[in-house]
Amino acid sequence: MQALHPLPPDVESALLAVVGSNGLITDPVRLLAYEADALTTTRGTPRAVLLPESRRELVEAVRVLHSAGLSFVPRGAGTGLSGGAVAHDTVILTTTRLDQILRIDPEDHTALLEPGVVTAQISIAAAQYGLRYLPDPASATACTIGGNVAMNSGGPHCLKHGVTSDHVLGLEILLPDGTTTWLGRGADGGLDLAGLFIGSEGTIGIISSVLVGLSPLATETRALLGLFDGVGAAGAAVSEVFERGLVPVALELIDQATIRLVEESVFAVGLPTDVAAALVIECEGDPEDVEADLEIAAAACRAHGAQEVRIARDETERLAIWQARKKAYGVLGRAAPDVFVQDAVVPRTELERLLPEIERIARSHGLRLANFFHAGDGNLHPNLMFDRRDAAEVRRVELAGSEIMRLCVDAGGTITGEHGVGSDKVRYMPLMFGLDELDVMNRLHEAFDADGRANPGKVLPAASYQEPD
């Protein structure tokens, strides 16, 4: 394999002068590691990979690329699930070496971070002050805060605590022309400019530092597991929880296919494999309130025929309940070499109707389906398992995926709740937006990236783009 268009020698020299030989990868074999993010079905060959070690190097590298008229793809840890960090003959700019926690301010409840800080590290560092960073994407032990901000990542506990955008106070951004500026959230009477960059998926600039808000540690956190004979009944219990006045911090659904895969793996936690679905419901706060909230959640489960409700008696049991959910994506590898995961969000009350319908679509295409997702948010993650070496099966996955997406959008939903559009869902954007809205987003994009050099081909159904030789 060889990069389609190697860097021009003068550009390569200029970049080497900025990042040094350890910060530039052009060896085709090493470039293989960057041909996909966690959505392995979408692949591309980058021209080169840059790994700056400081914000100064990052800025200088972007300026070199700008002067040369070259585009770039920003990349964090590569854990994204939408093909957002895939580069087709363009340069990848990786921020993983910018991994310093610059400051934690325990009085102001803030942390100032470089973009390559691993998300889980924020809470680990803040714990000594009795603080934590609330968003918890499933990949928190690997993904970076810069990637989280670019994608506006969610996670199980975003149900109560909010998504990444709800916890970012300010950003230093680097525009495609190499200029930098600090943007706040409009608390001084201006526009929420940082909010615009959050979730823009690297298409209007790169995040070069982040100020996040921290929150006090919970006094007590407890979880329960509700086991159901039918997926629809579990979906109905989800709505019941809220109708009883409870907003838990997390409410997740795991289906039978997933439970069986977990129980066959080294992560087995002793779940019954004959149940159709399990709900994981977590509450936190004052111990007496948590006790009362768990009773409400248990009653909601029983009202919809839960055959069993297990309330974790201690932290070990709580973590065991979560293990089934958190290891689910990894164990899918036991069932098939490839997984196509979707990320639609629907109104919560539609779950009861849509879950059996999604199973029907998978069956009709002869595909295996595993479902585990953020039920409290209505954020579905149907996983279609397949082998990408089987072209016919790949085609069936595409058809089933498209049908599921239309089903969810027709139910009032959206095409993505936390994974982002990337390159994977660009084709679905017209399901969500009319020509006027797409035109506004294109104008907005052009205002910051007139030449289309920042993460080309992502998010917006784009005009044709040609990379210069």
Add this chain to the structure above:
Amino acid sequence: MGGPELFLPSSERELSDWLRSRVAETGPAVTGTGNPGPGSSLPGEDGATGLTMVSTSRMAEVVSFRPRDLTIEVGAGLRMQRLCEIVEDEGLWIPAAGIGAARSIGGWIAAATPTIWDASHGPVRRQLLGCRVAAADGAELTWGRAVMKNVAGYDLPRLMAGSRGRLGILTRVTIRLWPRPEAITAWEIRGDVRSFVLGSGEADAVTWVWTRTRGEQINAMFTGSSDSVRRRAGSLAARARASRAEIVEADVGLVPGVGRGERLPGSVVYLLTPGRRYLPEVFRTLVARNDARLAAIEAIPESGTMLVFLEPDQVDSESADEFLSHFSASGARSGGAGEREPEFGIERGGPAEHQAAEALRAQGARSVEHRLERALGAWPRVWQADYL
């Protein structure tokens, strides 16, 4: 010079048609839907002419109410009091108490006024799930959906929250609802309130209020089950009494900044955002100045925001600005956490270099804002902030 002309469209179409004709004839010389937000002057006060005030008050319908999904879509002109009644009838709640019952939902979102529930339930931008917007060129745009999470395309709903109409006029909004707490109680603490300012550990929300007539007090709010509220309020009361502060249960509806009844004195209002760390210092600096123009201060320490109320009969807008600029020059921050670039621990040189760097950064943010406004055909002078 008379007041601005008033336009009251009854539908999105009527507003869009008017905007299109307006653009064709005179350019987008349009102003907002009502009283301006904190820190602004009324349309026309600065001598600008030819402005027309647009009110969405006739666009106040309930478009779609899904109580079980905890969402509602309504016309932007629906008054907060009516909206709260509609959702409370279904056992639901909007964490927006204290923003003014007569205000419109569109005005609240367009101004992004902070509330005491920001720390516990998230600020306005978290409550806004979607919106419809009449753009400067008359285009009717739809952003977001009635779902809890959505990252499809650029986050235009969040950008609209707090945009004060500059990027278009909000005509419909879809907001997130919350289960109505079984109990909501308010407690007033007076005397030595220092140890209760930055949250008590027991209360769900705290406001810190000063008025010329009543001095300082802390309002501690509790929500939840009756048992939970009683238990935690009892714990706070015991702590207050131990520190010789006076604590009494208050009527939720009458607590300043919380209820829909009593408004704080003064009407020239400034929103300051010193941030959590600097808020106590700014609050005390303002009170210690003992300036006759100052009528009241209401602070939300947890979110680092404060409203400053000046005596309307003692100030004109010029002297009010002078009051605030004097305050800013005293070194107290008005930018707040996140609004200014942090220091990064890098030595930046002397005050002159620091000032120059600050100016450059402000210019950078303005440049981003201008790019955005140009791209979206925005109106820098539009205000969609309050009610008529």
